[in-house]
Each structure stands twice: as structure tokens, then as C-alpha cells.
Amino acid sequence: MPFIDTPETNALKSKVEKLLSEIPDFTDENKNLKINVIKDYADNGNAKLLEPLLKNPQTKKAFFTPVLDSFVFNTAKFKEFLEYSSACNSYSKYLGQKIGLYMGDLSLLDINEVVLNFPFKDCVLEGGQRKEDGLDTYYEYDDKKGEYEKKQSKRREVFYNEVLAQYEIDSLFSPKAFCNTKRYEKGKSEKCTKLNRDAELNKKRGLSEDTITDNLIIKGNNLLALHSLKKEFAGKVKLIYIDPPYNTRSPTADTFIYNNNFKDSTWLTFMRNRLEIGKKLLSKDGCLIIAIDENEHSYLGVLLHELFDTEYEIHNITIVHNPRGVQGTNFSYTNESAYFVIPKGKKSIVDRKIAPDEIEWRNLRDNGGESLRTDAKNCFYPIIVKNEKIVGFGEVLLDDRKHPKQEEKKDGYSYIYPIDIQGIERKWRYARQTVEGIKDLLRVKKVKNHLEIELGKNFGTFRTVWQDARYDANEYGKKLINDLVPNCPFSFPKSLWNVYDCLYSVVGKDKEAIILDFFGGSGTTAHAVEELNKNDNGKRQFILCEQMDYINTVTVPRVAEVQKRNEGGSFVYLELAKKNETALEQISDCKSLEELTELFDELCSKYFLHYNVRVKEFRKEIESERFKQLNLKQQKEMFSRMLDLNQLYVNTDDRHDKNTGLTEDDIAITEDFYQLAKDGE
Structure with missing residues (x-):
């Protein structure tokens, strides 16, 4: 039965508000209850919510049902009461933000059966790739020519939930060990086993004194890299700026050197996995900016509203980045978009600078x-x-x-x-x-x-359409990066000043901000941070994640050259320590069945196999005529399925295992990064 105004109901309302207002997680800066957060706690049966309600006789009687020697929390009744409590002082029983479709008295947004649904939504997508063209190469024997013919196909994406149980995914997301760490300064590099933690800088930031203050460039799967950053940087990042794969429809598109032809549903899964952990890294006043074009613009908008809508504003900005246009059948595309996700009710965007000739x-x-x-x-x-x-x-x-x-x-x-x-x-x-x-x-x-x-x-409010000659991706993207890294393979990188102004709009007045880009690409975000710091003597810190091999031929050389020319700055390069990922790369590089067969013993002795693999039976299988009739691509897939996908990278807890291949220096930097010695681990 719906709640109605009675003295008893109003007394219960006052009691619930008093109990909940005493819990910091449930109130905002103005001491207002965060209704949607409380609902989430109710749905999850969180003890922070249930304990105070259960201890109070009045709320215990209202929201708990006695069953034998226990009490069962009536989640639906409690959430309905929250709706009533939030609306009883207005002219309608419906909350202002709940305009939309209802089923009876419940908003469809609050009914678990009504969701943004797409295939693989609840899966974890690896999105792993190391080759620039996103293609796997294999060779198929041509009987007529009497020789092997080179073939290529798009990489088969790994959905972890196809092969891993949830507890295994928890292990997959545990912090990873690091290796091959180097510190770059003044264009030169040297071995690094210890990271800087500037106590004075962290004090200005309002962070713990032992927070890492080095700029970081991390090579490895960005999903696993984000989970590895969680312990050190959760709640500390002021701005996340990302330029993800645009998922272009054209098979020949090369505007982004990445796996750029996901299915829509796959792309959404790929992005959701990463945005969910990225959100946890943001500070209370942190913002998210995502560059995107027309291909996935609408889908991304819906996803952002689902993930961020309760406590954030979502704004869509148009940026004219290619004034010459990309010719389509009916339109010439001159712009792309940037979604700005910023905390509700706060002045998060600084005033823009106006050019002298435009004042x-x-x-x-x-x-x-x-x-x-x-x-x-x-x-x-x-x-x-x-x-x-x-x-x-x-x-x-x-x-x-x-x-x-x-x-x-x-x-x-x-x-x-x-x-x-x-x-x-x-x-x-x-x-x-x-x-x-x-x-x-x-x-x-x-x-x-x-x-x-x-x-x-000379300042004004940022507008929703950005148009400036400096945003031209050819003039201030391709030509600029070629000056820093000759013969760079990127055909259409972002304009430096496009990214610079995006960053400036959020951290222009915050000289100590932490900026994260987990689609590091050619390093434009790091370059823009360096320019910001050069212009106002700031100490902003960048963290880049990139898994492609060009990180060592483009990203790192570019950032090192920028710092050298600016006569200041440094960064630390780290790699997620590979285990079975190395085996997958070896399988991918094989050019024939003979090479695969030669690799078999090494796979069995050096890497982690799937629990149901029977080595003797598999050896017989690969020697059979049936296996030889498969093409090389199919043979590689069979070999790949031997491996335990939960062991692609080395978990920090396994750092002392001799089978990992970690050196003493690798163990030292891993322990320093996570401060394991300090924690007594």
C-alpha cells in the first residue's frame, strides 16, 4: 500500500532522515540526503544501511519482516518510502528528476527489469591488442601454387565471462606486477626502482603525503592497468580525458590505429568495463571528458546517462577539428564531439581565454x-x-x-x-x-x-560549439607530431590545442591536478599537460595507459622530446608484467603449423594452461590428420584455448614466484608502487 500523510508516517520519516543523515556516505556537502546512493545500498543489502535501521525499533518494525529467528529487509517497501519522503513536501508524489515512464507507483528507472540492454553487457571484454593494424596474421597453404599464402583477419575479442567464473575475474582484476621500468628526464632514460612522492605537493592537493607524484606512462591492457591504479589513485584523479576508438563503420578507416570495428554491443561492453573503474578513480570534484564522433555518439550518450546520471551533469560539446571536411554521401563532416561529465551543481568549468583580437x-x-x-x-x-x-x-x-x-x-x-x-x-x-x-x-x-x-x-564562458584554427587536426596534429617523432604512423592524431583547451577548461586553475588518459595513443594528453605546466609553472601530473607496441616508438619518444624541448619534466615508464599474454603473442607470430608444434613444449612448461587441458591428448590431436586439415588461423585458436586467460599478466601476489620471470628490480618497483613493504605485506 502506498504511504500517505499520517502522524505515524511523518514520525517515521523524521526518524529515517535522522538515522541516515548521521552516515557520511548518505549526505552531500549541504547535508542533503543522497537518495540514489541510499537506494543502491538498499539493493545491495549493505550493512552500513541495514545495521542502523535494524537497531532502531521504529524502523525495524517498518522495514523488516520476522522469519524464524531472523529478520528479512523489505527492500521494495523501503525504497518506496524513500520516494515518498523525498516528495512529500512537493505538490506531487513524484520526484522532479523522475519525469518519465512509470509502472504503477514505480519509475521504470527503479525497476531492475528495465535496463539499457545489449549483448555481453555483463561481460568483461579484454580489448587486448598490440599490433597497430589490429589484424592477426596467419598463413594458409595453397595447393595450386605449392606455397603458403599470407592471410589476415581481425583479432578475436576475448570476453572473459565466456571462460571465467566471477571469482576468477576478481583475481583477474587484482593489481599486476610491473617490469622494464625506466625514468625519462631531459630526453635520457635510466633504470628506475623507486617512485617519487612529494609530500609538499600532495599537501597542496589535499592528498596523503605518500601518493605517487611522478608522471606515469604504463604499457599494458588498459582495463587491467586501471584496476592496478585503483589502490594508489582511487578518488584522487581530477580529470579523465580519453579519446577511445571511434568504431568507424568503414573497413578501410585508419583515423585511429586501434581495433576500430567493434560491433555496437561489443564496443559498449568495452567502454562500460573501463568507465566503471575509471569513475572510481575520480575525485569528488573530478570530471570526465570523452572525445567521440558520429559513429558511437548516441550509444555513448545513453551509456553515460546510465553510469553517471545521478550525481553528474552530462554536456555535449561540438568541436570543429577538420575544416576541410571528410566527404560522406550526403554531408561533409567537419566536426567531432566531446562529452563533458561534471559533478552536478558545481562550477567545474573555468572561464575560457579570449584572444586579444576577439576582445x-x-x-x-x-x-x-x-x-x-x-x-x-x-x-x-x-x-x-x-x-x-x-x-x-x-x-x-x-x-x-x-x-x-x-x-x-x-x-x-x-x-x-x-x-x-x-x-x-x-x-x-x-x-x-x-x-x-x-x-x-x-x-x-x-x-x-x-x-x-x-x-x-579577456575571458568568458565556454560555449557548446568550439571553432578555432588551432583545432585543425592536420596542422596541429599530424604535422606537429611528425616534427617531434619523424615518420609517425598516426594519420589523423588530435590537435594538441584541441586537447589543451579541453584540459584547460577543467584544470586551468588547478596547477596540481592529476590527469588520467587510459587511451594514451600518441601521447597528446601528456603533451598538453606539459604545455599547461610550462605556461603557468604548474605541477600537474599525467598518467597514460597504452597497450599498443607503438608506445615505445611514438608515445614515449614524443613525450620525452617535448620535455627535452621545454627544458624540464620527467616521467616513469612501466610495463604490466606479462605471463600468458607473451604466449598468445608467440602463437600469433607463428607462420606455420611446424612453428606452432615447436612451440608446444614451451607452452606446457613455461605458461599456465587451462585446468581442463590434457597435455598428452592434445599432443596426439595436433599430430592428427584432422588437426592438419584446419587452416592456420583455426590451429592458432586451438593453441590459444590451451592457456588460462586469467593468467595473462603476473599478479602482484605472485611476484616472488620464480616462474614469473620477474627480476629483483621488477619486484622492487612493484613493491614500491603498491607500498607493500610499508603495509607489511
């Missing part, structure tokens, strides 16, 4: 209604000018005597008063006590035979 100037002297000297006496004072530059401000003239001139000259200085050409005494737009704060926005302009003071704001 709109107006007279500092007021006009129109209430612009006279008598309307604001503290706005009538002289502005002191020398050589057509403002050098100071005089004191307010408090007497009522009429001032004779708009300009007075004394000892080589001009004293300019707010008097118009008719001799009417007016006022400046800013009072004497505030005008010095906007001195940089003022200029002196000579008009005929006298001087005027003008005001021009």
Missing part, C-alpha cells in the same frame, strides 16, 4: 540610467595615465563640487575622470576599492584630442 571593448565610463556621479559616489575618482598606459588610481572625490575637466595634466601624468564629452559628471563602472583588481582588463585609447579608458574582458 570586445567598451568605455569604462558608465552611461544610461543610474550612471551619474551622484548614483555611486565611490565610483568618481581619477585614473592616472602616463605614455598612454595606466599607472595608478587616485582617491575618490567626496565633495559635491563640480569637477571642471575630463582630463587634468600634472607633472607629466594625465588624470582621467568619468566625465563625458558634454561635460556631464558620470561614474566609472567599478568602485575605487575594486578597480585595481581589473587593472589588466583596462586600456587607454586616444580619441581625437582626448583619452578614454576602456574595459575589455
Whole structure:
């Protein structure tokens, strides 16, 4: 039965509000209850919610049903009461944010059966890839030619839930060990076994003193890299900027060197897995920016609303990045989009800078209604000018005597008063006590035979359409990166200034922010962070994740060269330590069945096999005529299925296992990264 206003119901409402308001997780900065968070706790049966409700006789009676010696929480009744409590002071029983479809008294958003559904939604997609073209190569024997013919196919994506149980996925997401770590500084690299933790910088950030402050570039599967970052950086990242694969429909598209032809449902799974963990890394005031084009724009929007809608605003920004256009059948595409996901109710976006030639100037002297000297006496004072530059401000003239001139000259200085050409005494737009704060926005302009003071704001609110010659991906993307890394294979990288302005819009005033990009690509995000720091002496920190092999031929060299040219900065390069991932790469590189067969013993002795693999039976199988009739691609798949997909990378807990191949230096950097020695582990 729906709740109605009665003294008993209102008393229960007061009791519930009091109990919940005492739990920090359930209130925002203004001490308002976070209804959607409480609902999530109710759905999950979280003890933080259930214990206080169960201990109080009034709430225990209302929301718990006695069963034998226990009490069962009535989740549906409690959530219905929350809806009532939130709406009982309004003119409708429905919450303002719950406009939409209802089934009876329940919003469809609150019914578990109504979801954004797509194939593999609840799966974990590896999205692993190391080759730039995203293709697996295999060779097929041509009987007519009497030779092997080279074949290629798109990589088969691994959905972990096809082969792993949930507890195994938990193990999969455990922190990974690191290897091959190097510190880059002034264009040179050296071995690194210890990371920097600047206590003074962390104090400014409001973070624990032992938080890592090094810039980081991590090679490895970005899903596993994100889970490895969780312990150190959860709740600390101010901005996540990503430029994920656009999932273009054209099989020849090469605008993004990545697996760029997922099915829509696969792409959504791929993104959901990564956004869910990325969200946990964001600070309370953290923001997310995702660059995207028309191919997955609408799908991504729906996904973002599902994952972030309760506590975030979602804005869609258009950026003209290719003024020449990419010709389609009906339209020439000149723009892409950027989704800005920012905390609700907060001023998260800073004011944009306006170019000097775009500033709109107006007279500092007021006009129109209430612009006279008598309307604001503290706005009538002289502005002191020398050589057509403002050098100071005089004191307010408090007497009522009429001032004779708009300009007075004394000892080589001009004293300019707010008097118009008719001799009417007016006022400046800013009072004497505030005008010095906007001195940089003022200029002196000579008009005929006298001087005027003008005001021009060099900042303004960011608009939803960004158009600037600097965003041209050819001029400030391809050409720029080729200057840093000659013969770079990226055909259409982002304009540096496109990314720069995106970052600036969020962290332009936060000089100590942590910025994460887990689709690191050619390193444009790191480059933009370096430019931000160079321009305002900031100490912003970047973290990049990239799994492709070009990280060592493009990303790292680019960032190292930028820091060298800027004469400052450093970063640490780390790799997720591979185990079975190395075996998969070896299988992929085989050019014939003979090479695969030669690899068999090494796979069995060195790597982790799937629990149901019987080595003797499999050996007989690969020697059979039936197996030889398969093409090389199929044979490789059979070999790949021998491996335990839960062991692609080395778990931190296994770092001392000699079978991992980790060196003493690898173990040292892993323990330092996770501070294992400090934790007594």
C-alpha cells in the first residue's frame, strides 16, 4: 500500500532522515540526503544501511519482516518510502528528476527489469591488442601454387565471462606486477626502482603525503592497468580525458590505429568495463571528458546517462577539428564531439581565454540610467595615465563640487575622470576599492584630442560549439607530431590545442591536478599537460595507459622530446608484467603449423594452461590428420584455448614466484608502487 500523510508516517520519516543523515556516505556537502546512493545500498543489502535501521525499533518494525529467528529487509517497501519522503513536501508524489515512464507507483528507472540492454553487457571484454593494424596474421597453404599464402583477419575479442567464473575475474582484476621500468628526464632514460612522492605537493592537493607524484606512462591492457591504479589513485584523479576508438563503420578507416570495428554491443561492453573503474578513480570534484564522433555518439550518450546520471551533469560539446571536411554521401563532416561529465551543481568549468583580437571593448565610463556621479559616489575618482598606459588610481572625490575637466595634466601624468564629452559628471563602472583588481582588463585609447579608458574582458564562458584554427587536426596534429617523432604512423592524431583547451577548461586553475588518459595513443594528453605546466609553472601530473607496441616508438619518444624541448619534466615508464599474454603473442607470430608444434613444449612448461587441458591428448590431436586439415588461423585458436586467460599478466601476489620471470628490480618497483613493504605485506 502506498504511504500517505499520517502522524505515524511523518514520525517515521523524521526518524529515517535522522538515522541516515548521521552516515557520511548518505549526505552531500549541504547535508542533503543522497537518495540514489541510499537506494543502491538498499539493493545491495549493505550493512552500513541495514545495521542502523535494524537497531532502531521504529524502523525495524517498518522495514523488516520476522522469519524464524531472523529478520528479512523489505527492500521494495523501503525504497518506496524513500520516494515518498523525498516528495512529500512537493505538490506531487513524484520526484522532479523522475519525469518519465512509470509502472504503477514505480519509475521504470527503479525497476531492475528495465535496463539499457545489449549483448555481453555483463561481460568483461579484454580489448587486448598490440599490433597497430589490429589484424592477426596467419598463413594458409595453397595447393595450386605449392606455397603458403599470407592471410589476415581481425583479432578475436576475448570476453572473459565466456571462460571465467566471477571469482576468477576478481583475481583477474587484482593489481599486476610491473617490469622494464625506466625514468625519462631531459630526453635520457635510466633504470628506475623507486617512485617519487612529494609530500609538499600532495599537501597542496589535499592528498596523503605518500601518493605517487611522478608522471606515469604504463604499457599494458588498459582495463587491467586501471584496476592496478585503483589502490594508489582511487578518488584522487581530477580529470579523465580519453579519446577511445571511434568504431568507424568503414573497413578501410585508419583515423585511429586501434581495433576500430567493434560491433555496437561489443564496443559498449568495452567502454562500460573501463568507465566503471575509471569513475572510481575520480575525485569528488573530478570530471570526465570523452572525445567521440558520429559513429558511437548516441550509444555513448545513453551509456553515460546510465553510469553517471545521478550525481553528474552530462554536456555535449561540438568541436570543429577538420575544416576541410571528410566527404560522406550526403554531408561533409567537419566536426567531432566531446562529452563533458561534471559533478552536478558545481562550477567545474573555468572561464575560457579570449584572444586579444576577439576582445570586445567598451568605455569604462558608465552611461544610461543610474550612471551619474551622484548614483555611486565611490565610483568618481581619477585614473592616472602616463605614455598612454595606466599607472595608478587616485582617491575618490567626496565633495559635491563640480569637477571642471575630463582630463587634468600634472607633472607629466594625465588624470582621467568619468566625465563625458558634454561635460556631464558620470561614474566609472567599478568602485575605487575594486578597480585595481581589473587593472589588466583596462586600456587607454586616444580619441581625437582626448583619452578614454576602456574595459575589455579577456575571458568568458565556454560555449557548446568550439571553432578555432588551432583545432585543425592536420596542422596541429599530424604535422606537429611528425616534427617531434619523424615518420609517425598516426594519420589523423588530435590537435594538441584541441586537447589543451579541453584540459584547460577543467584544470586551468588547478596547477596540481592529476590527469588520467587510459587511451594514451600518441601521447597528446601528456603533451598538453606539459604545455599547461610550462605556461603557468604548474605541477600537474599525467598518467597514460597504452597497450599498443607503438608506445615505445611514438608515445614515449614524443613525450620525452617535448620535455627535452621545454627544458624540464620527467616521467616513469612501466610495463604490466606479462605471463600468458607473451604466449598468445608467440602463437600469433607463428607462420606455420611446424612453428606452432615447436612451440608446444614451451607452452606446457613455461605458461599456465587451462585446468581442463590434457597435455598428452592434445599432443596426439595436433599430430592428427584432422588437426592438419584446419587452416592456420583455426590451429592458432586451438593453441590459444590451451592457456588460462586469467593468467595473462603476473599478479602482484605472485611476484616472488620464480616462474614469473620477474627480476629483483621488477619486484622492487612493484613493491614500491603498491607500498607493500610499508603495509607489511
